[in-house]
Each structure stands twice: as C-alpha cells, then as structure tokens.
Amino acid sequence: MTKDSVSEIAFIGLGSNLGDPKGNVYDALGHIGRLQHVDIIATSSFYNSAPIGIVDQPSFVNAVCKVSVNIGPDALLRHLLNIENLFGRVRTIRNGPRIIDLDVLLFGEMRYTSADICIPHPRMFERTFVLKPLLEIAPEIISSKNFILSNANELLDDDSVTRL
Numbered sequence: 001m002t003k004d005s006v007s008e009i010a011f012i013g014l015g016s017n018l019g020d021p022k023g024n025v026y027d028a029l030g031h032i033g034r035l036q037h038v039d040i041i042a043t044s045s046f047y048n049s050a051p052i053g054i055v056d057q058p059s060f061v062n063a064v065c066k067v068s069v070n071i072g073p074d075a076l077l078r079h080l081l082n083i084e085n086l087f088g089r090v091r092t093i094r095n096g097p098r099i100i101d102l103d104v105l106l107f108g109e110m111r112y113t114s115a116d117i118c119i120p121h122p123r124m125f126e127r128t129f130v131l132k133p134l135l136e137i138a139p140e141i142i143s144s145k146n147f148i149l150s151n152a153n154e155l156l157d158d159d160s161v162t163r164l
Helices: 022-032 073-087 128-137 138-144 152-156
Strands: 009-015 038-043 046-050 059-068 101-107 161-163
Touching: 009 022, 009 128, 022 038, 022 059, 022 152, 046 128, 059 128, 059 152, 073 101, 128 138, 128 152, 128 161
Parallel strands: none
Antiparallel strands: 009 059, 009 101, 038 059, 046 059, 046 161
16 A cells, blocks of 8 residues: 555554553554554443463453554554554563553455464454454444354353453
8 A cells, every 4th residue: 555545444453461451552542543644433442351371460451443544454563563662562472461462453354464464363253352342343343244253142242351
C-alpha cells in the first residue's frame, strides 16, 4: 500500500499483565492513535482474563481496537513492535508475563503470511480473550464468509474472560 492508496480496516489485539495492566493498555492505545497512516475507529471494553499456558502469573487486561490504515500489514506490525519496545517489552517466555503485547489480528479480508506475521492471527479464533472484545466492536466477524466461527458460542460463554 502506498500513501495514496485506499484505506483498509484492521484489528489489533492488546494485552498486559505487568505493572499497571489497564494503564498499559490505555497508554498503548494512545500510541496507536498517534501513528501516521493509522486511525482508531473503535475500541472494545477492557477484559480481565486468566493466563493461558503458564498459569502462575497475574491475570491479563485485554482489548481490541479497530483501525483504518493505509499501510501494509508488515509496516503496521513494525509500528506495533516499536510501541512494545517503548514500553520495555522483552520477549523471553512464550505465553509468559508481559508489560504490553500488540498483535495484528485481522487486516481486511486478507490472508497473508510473511517471515514476521500471519493474518489472520493463527490462534485468535481459539482465544476467548481475543474474541469477546473483537466481537463486541465487530459482531459481523462471526458470520464473515472468510472467518466462520463454528465454536463461537462455546468460546463466548467462557466465564474466565470478563468485562472490566
């Protein structure tokens, strides 16, 4: 995509469980909102979720934002990784504690894989902490021709993820 190209709709997942998780997610949204070529259209409520994998860590605060972008998915990911770096994110243990985690979940109807990114996010349809905030701001995703969720009701009934 170029500067003059048509905008695309993307969804970004946010999560934190270190320091002030709610403040971290809120501050990360502020950084995303200040990115060139990115406009926040909607932000979900914040959700509290139990950790997955390594359960001996604090609960997470999660949210999803819907953005309009006129850059490609790789460039968007680079911007998000820069924001993570500003927060001091260090990647050590998969599914471990983190000050902030920013993921490109969806980018239009695109299916795309590069060395650094896979769209749609490969595990998003298995994660209630992603689906609840995503479907709050984009309920049409549940019936999208490219993203049919056969187990949506089961995931949405999961009470380990609650709105704050």
